[in-house]
Amino acid sequence: MEPILQIESLKKYYGKSTNQTKALDGITFQVMPGEFLGIMGSSGSGKSTLLNCIATVIRPTGGSMTMEGMELQSLKGSKLAEYRGKKIGYLFQNFELLDNLTGFENVLLPMSLHNVPEKESKKRLKQLAAYLEITDVLEKFPSQMSGGQKQRIAAARALILNPGIILADEPTGALDSKNAKTLMEKLTGLNRDENAAILMVTHDSNAASYCKRILFIQDGMIFHELRRDVPDESQQDFYARILKVMAQLGGGSANVL
Amino acid sequence: MFFELVFRNSRRDRKENGLFFASLIISIVAFYIILSLSKQDVMIFLQEMESDAVNRLLAMIPVFYGMTLAILFFLIYFASKFQMERRRHEFGMYLMLGMRRRKLFAMLLAEDFRSSIISLLIGLPIAVLLSEIISLVTAKLVGLGIIGHRFTLSLNATLWTTVGFLMIKLAAFLILSGKISRQEIQSLLAETPEGTKRQMPAIIYALALVTGVVFLGAAYYMAISGASWQHLQKMAITLTMGLIGTLLLFFGMRFVMSLMIKVGKSNRKLQVFNFRQLQENVIRQSNTMAVSSLLILAALCCFGAGVAIAQFYGQAEAHVLDYTFEDNTAQDGEQGASNIRNSLANYHLDTEFSDLFDMKVGHIRTTEAYDDVFVMDSITKELAKLPESDARNVLLNNLSYADYPYLISLTGYNVLLQRAGLPTLNLKKDEAAIYMDTEFVTNDRIEILNRILSDRPEAQIDGASLRLTGNVQSTGLVTDRSITLSFALILPDEAFEYYTQNQYDVYVNGVLDSDIINGVSLMTAISEMNKKLDETGLDYESYLQNMGRQLFYIVAASYITIYLAIMFLIIANTVIGVQFLMSQQKTNRRYKTLIRLGATYKTLCQAARKQINWHFGIPTIVAAVSSLFGVRALFSGLLSSRIQGDFSKLMLVSGAMILFLCVIEYLYMTAVKRSSNRYLLTLMVPEREE
Numbered sequence: 001m002e003p004i005l006q007i008e009s010l011k012k013y014y015g016k017s018t019n020q021t022k023a024l025d026g027i028t029f030q031v032m033p034g035e036f037l038g039i040m041g042s043s044g045s046g047k048s049t050l051l052n053c054i055a056t057v058i059r060p061t062g063g064s065m066t067m068e069g070m071e072l073q074s075l076k077g078s079k080l081a082e083y084r085g086k087k088i089g090y091l092f093q094n095f096e097l098l099d100n101l102t103g104f105e106n107v108l109l110p111m112s113l114h115n116v117p118e119k120e121s122k123k124r125l126k127q128l129a130a131y132l133e134i135t136d137v138l139e140k141f142p143s144q145m146s147g148g149q150k151q152r153i154a155a156a157r158a159l160i161l162n163p164g165i166i167l168a169d170e171p172t173g174a175l176d177s178k179n180a181k182t183l184m185e186k187l188t189g190l191n192r193d194e195n196a197a198i199l200m201v202t203h204d205s206n207a208a209s210y211c212k213r214i215l216f217i218q219d220g221m222i223f224h225e226l227r228r229d230v231p232d233e234s235q236q237d238f239y240a241r242i243l244k245v246m247a248q249l250g251g252g253s254a255n256v257l
Numbered sequence: 258m259f260f261e262l263v264f265r266n267s268r269r270d271r272k273e274n275g276l277f278f279a280s281l282i283i284s285i286v287a288f289y290i291i292l293s294l295s296k297q298d299v300m301i302f303l304q305e306m307e308s309d310a311v312n313r314l315l316a317m318i319p320v321f322y323g324m325t326l327a328i329l330f331f332l333i334y335f336a337s338k339f340q341m342e343r344r345r346h347e348f349g350m351y352l353m354l355g356m357r358r359r360k361l362f363a364m365l366l367a368e369d370f371r372s373s374i375i376s377l378l379i380g381l382p383i384a385v386l387l388s389e390i391i392s393l394v395t396a397k398l399v400g401l402g403i404i405g406h407r408f409t410l411s412l413n414a415t416l417w418t419t420v421g422f423l424m425i426k427l428a429a430f431l432i433l434s435g436k437i438s439r440q441e442i443q444s445l446l447a448e449t450p451e452g453t454k455r456q457m458p459a460i461i462y463a464l465a466l467v468t469g470v471v472f473l474g475a476a477y478y479m480a481i482s483g484a485s486w487q488h489l490q491k492m493a494i495t496l497t498m499g500l501i502g503t504l505l506l507f508f509g510m511r512f513v514m515s516l517m518i519k520v521g522k523s524n525r526k527l528q529v530f531n532f533r534q535l536q537e538n539v540i541r542q543s544n545t546m547a548v549s550s551l552l553i554l555a556a557l558c559c560f561g562a563g564v565a566i567a568q569f570y571g572q573a574e575a576h577v578l579d580y581t582f583e584d585n586t587a588q589d590g591e592q593g594a595s596n597i598r599n600s601l602a603n604y605h606l607d608t609e610f611s612d613l614f615d616m617k618v619g620h621i622r623t624t625e626a627y628d629d630v631f632v633m634d635s636i637t638k639e640l641a642k643l644p645e646s647d648a649r650n651v652l653l654n655n656l657s658y659a660d661y662p663y664l665i666s667l668t669g670y671n672v673l674l675q676r677a678g679l680p681t682l683n684l685k686k687d688e689a690a691i692y693m694d695t696e697f698v699t700n701d702r703i704e705i706l707n708r709i710l711s712d713r714p715e716a717q718i719d720g721a722s723l724r725l726t727g728n729v730q731s732t733g734l735v736t737d738r739s740i741t742l743s744f745a746l747i748l749p750d751e752a753f754e755y756y757t758q759n760q761y762d763v764y765v766n767g768v769l770d771s772d773i774i775n776g777v778s779l780m781t782a783i784s785e786m787n788k789k790l791d792e793t794g795l796d797y798e799s800y801l802q803n804m805g806r807q808l809f810y811i812v813a814a815s816y817i818t819i820y821l822a823i824m825f826l827i828i829a830n831t832v833i834g835v836q837f838l839m840s841q842q843k844t845n846r847r848y849k850t851l852i853r854l855g856a857t858y859k860t861l862c863q864a865a866r867k868q869i870n871w872h873f874g875i876p877t878i879v880a881a882v883s884s885l886f887g888v889r890a891l892f893s894g895l896l897s898s899r900i901q902g903d904f905s906k907l908m909l910v911s912g913a914m915i916l917f918l919c920v921i922e923y924l925y926m927t928a929v930k931r932s933s934n935r936y937l938l939t940l941m942v943p944e945r946e947e
Contacts, residue, residue, distance in 0.1 A: 055853065057852070057853065077857065078857065080857075081855045081856065081857040081860070082855065083855070084853070084854065084855030085854060085855025086855070090853050090854070092850075092853075096846070096849075096850040096853065097850075098530065098533070098847045098850060098851075099847075100533040100534065100536070100537045100844075100847075101529065101530065101533050105529050105530075105533070108529075109527075109530065109851070109854060110854050110855065112527050112528065112529060112530065113527065113851065113854055113855055113856050113860060114855065157854075
């Protein structure tokens with residue numbers, strides 16, 4: 001099977017040579033269609049930089065990123081905008097809904113931006129809304145919704161144009177545990193039913209336990225990889241394994257001064 | 258360190274917020290120009306001629322100064338508010354780092370003072386230069402020539418400009434910093450302060466909209482029908498209704514907005530987003546928008562009135578006479594005339610005139626009665642037969658009062674006609690011509706009368722019958738244009754002497770010799786002649802004084818109204834522009850989200866452009882529509898019937914005004930669009946958020 005996303009020795013350096021920060025220092029991995037991949041690491045490990053590079057809001061210093069045969073760094077103008085809008089869906093930690101638009105209008109925003117006729121996506125919107133349980137709040141403004149509802153509206157917005165991959169940046173970061181659980185379950189369901197690949201950056205071991213594979217990043221490099229043994233391994237066991245790696249990552253004996 | 262920070266901050270502010278800085282400079286220029294009015298060439302010239310009126314106008318300058326102070330405060334307050342809002346986060350940081358509020362206050366005050374001084378240093382020279390240019394241009398326009406223009410720096414004006422500017426700047430600063438200092442650090446640090454958005458049921462907005470339109474309609478009806486001009490109270494009611502109507506209209510506008518979002522289902526290129534942005538702005542700032550719209554309306558009305566008044570007074574009648582002499586001390590007119598001629602001859606001034614002729618004007622003295630001495634039933638009958646029209650009705654009304662007319666002797670009038678290059682009148686013994694000053698007639702009235710006169714209708718003067726003939730005459734009898742006769746008869750000399758019983762006034766009219774005028778401007782020639790005439794002790798009226806009076810009206814009316822118009826326009830537009838940019842910066846997260854969702858720079862700029870168009874368009878269109886009524890109302894209240902009748906001209910003035918407005922709006926919109934594009938470009942560069 002062809003990978004949907006291929007990252008090859010990706011580098012991102014900040015600052016001049018004398019005082020350089022290596023946010024990403026040669027990262028290589030692949031995302032397969034329908035894969036649910038998690039990326040974990042402590043603050044400043046470079047995981048958000050990685051996601052931003054893939055979302056093409058940051059230009060990497062070196063390496064290459066290919067999606068469906070397209071070299072992302074060579075994209076420009078309308079191609080680039082189309083990539084951002086149609087090929088990827090983005091889920092933010094703070095939802096980033098436009099607070100002066102209703103839920104419905106927020107979900108349809110990508111279509112408005114990319115001139116997609118509304119009719120086509122009306123059906124999809126209905127399906128998504130029903131699945132994400134947001135049909136009742138579509139006419140409301142974000143200020144009238146709960147955090148969980150907001151994030152699910154945001155999820156509908158990310159999915160409306162049927163992207164090949166969803167980039168999620170700490171999607172549970174601003175949610176309580178109950179809403180976080182609901183969201184993760186819905187994302188897992190979408191991943192399973194629609195075969196949409198998800199690339200999720202997170203701190204939260206709990207959320208990460210929904211993934212099929214997890215990459216651990218430290219100081220801009222891949223430090224470890226975990227694979228969930230489906231269906232033999234329970235989510236609970238996978239969670240325990242994640243915690244172990246996290247413990248090493250954060251306070252592993254090698255790092256104690 | 259403290260001063261280093263002050264220095265850096267104020268320099269950054271100037272660079273980043275050009276609009277704010279520009280509005281400071283505009284304020285300074287506006288202050289200086291109004292204060293230096295007395296130093297304008299035209300004013301200095303007029304002061305010699307019409308010192309009374311000029312002094313009265315100049316005495317009004319403190320009032321204009323006060324007014325300027327008030328409206329500029331509005332401008333500065335708004336621009337400073339924008340400036341402060343931008344820096345909320347920074348202030349929060351200073352406080353978090355342990356800066357005491359007092360220190361922060363002192364720092365801001367120092368920054369404010371610094372930027373004020375720099376604005377003054379830049380603004381004052383611009384103001385002086387501009388005021389000189391205006392002085393030269395107006396002098397040139399009114400034909401003064403640039404006789405001995407001297408560079409004038411009005412110290413008084415400079416002083417008061419500085420004082421006024423610093424005063425409103427300080428006042429705005431105190432209010433704004435008071436507001437900021439009362440806030441919690443947390444809310445200062447928050448990126449976008451939560452605006453309270455109280456949504457009311459749609460029906461309330463709809464009602465507000467309808468009520469607003471009704472109020473506005475009522476106000477305009479009152480103003481145009483003339484009811485408002487009868488009484489101060491009624492005027493106050495009209496103005497209040499207009500104000501409330503506009504406020505309600507803008508308050509209710511959000512109803513239209515949500516309707517447009519619902520109806521316009523197509524959501525192409527961020528249309529819904531644009532409307533939601535606009536709706537939010539209208540909701541948050543409907544009052545500011547209403548006030549801006551009213552300011553634009555005020556500007557249009559001022560401009561319209563200024564242009565119309567200038568045109569009215571500027572309608573120069575043919576220049577025929579240079580001087581008119583009158584001797585009020587003499588027993589009778591003839592005696593007076595010979596006294597004048599003798600005096601002129603004594604001072605060897607009679608040779609300076611190419612023409613000195615008598616204009617004899619008197620009353621009917623053959624009877625003691627004052628009513629129905631002159632009867633022209635045949636004319637009124639003819640008039641009454643004509644189809645109903647304004648001109649006919651006015652004529653009927655005016656002529657019904659003309660039963661005791663002035664009499665003018667033919668010889669003097671014919672000399673006048675000759676000098677004016679017009680055909681002279683030939684009157685037989687029992688014939689007379691009608692004289693009506695231009696002030697009281699319009700072209701269509703003259704046309705009607707001339708048609709009737711061509712039949713030589715009969716009239717009775719003190720019982721004797723008389724044939725009225727020739728065209729209606731209206732050449733000015735004397736130099737002074739403010740002396741006008743609404744209705745008079747021109748009689749052959751014998752008839753004139755008989756009916757006046759040799760009791761009449763004689764005005765000696767003079768035309769300067771062309772040799773004297775050659776080489777120098779007429780103004781200079783008359784000025785010099787005036788000096789010589791002053792020695793003779795004669796009573797005289799010169800063309801120059803007359804010109805001066807007219808000039809004064811033109812200059813005073815148009816200068817002040819156009820000045821106010823431009824001020825209002827600048828302020829309204831700056832406020833609208835600043836408001837837009839402020840809301841754009843406040844909602845920068847939304848734009849960032851759009852970029853994440855794949856909006857290109859071009860798409861964002863397009864969206865912003867559309868928003869700007871609407872943002873400026875709404876208040877401007879409301880003002881433009883209102884101005885169509887407003888200018889009409891102003892004309893019906895202020896101007897004489899002569900101009901009022903000229904409806905097409907009036908529309909022309911309105912049209913020109915709206916065109917002018919469009920140009921100004923276009924300039925402002927372009928400036929704001931540029932600024933917005935620049936800002937959006939900064940958003941395109943991603944920040945490192947971790």
